[in-house]
Amino acid sequence: MIGLYYFAFFIANAVVGYVGGLYSSLPTTTFWLIHVASAAFGLVAFFIFKMATGHRMNSTQQDQARALS
Numbered sequence: 001m002i003g004l005y006y007f008a009f010f011i012a013n014a015v016v017g018y019v020g021g022l023y024s025s026l027p028t029t030t031f032w033l034i035h036v037a038s039a040a041f042g043l044v045a046f047f048i049f050k051m052a053t054g055h056r057m058n059s060t061q062q063d064q065a066r067a068l069s
Helices: 002-021 028-057 061-068
Strands: none
Touching: 002 028
16 A cells, blocks of 8 residues: 555656646746646546545444444
8 A cells, every 4th residue: 555655656746747847848828727737637536536435435423333343
């Protein structure tokens, strides 16, 4: 599990480094629109994740007691 965390961290930093390297070669508006698009993509991805798994995270005290017994 920790290896997966470090792998995701590595990929994220590699992407940030690549996009940061585009700063001098892209027009300013294009560069910042890439950032806006990535933030919007993340927002949509988290919303879909919440819709897909949210019902599993809403449990009652009885559900928790049943799972522990």
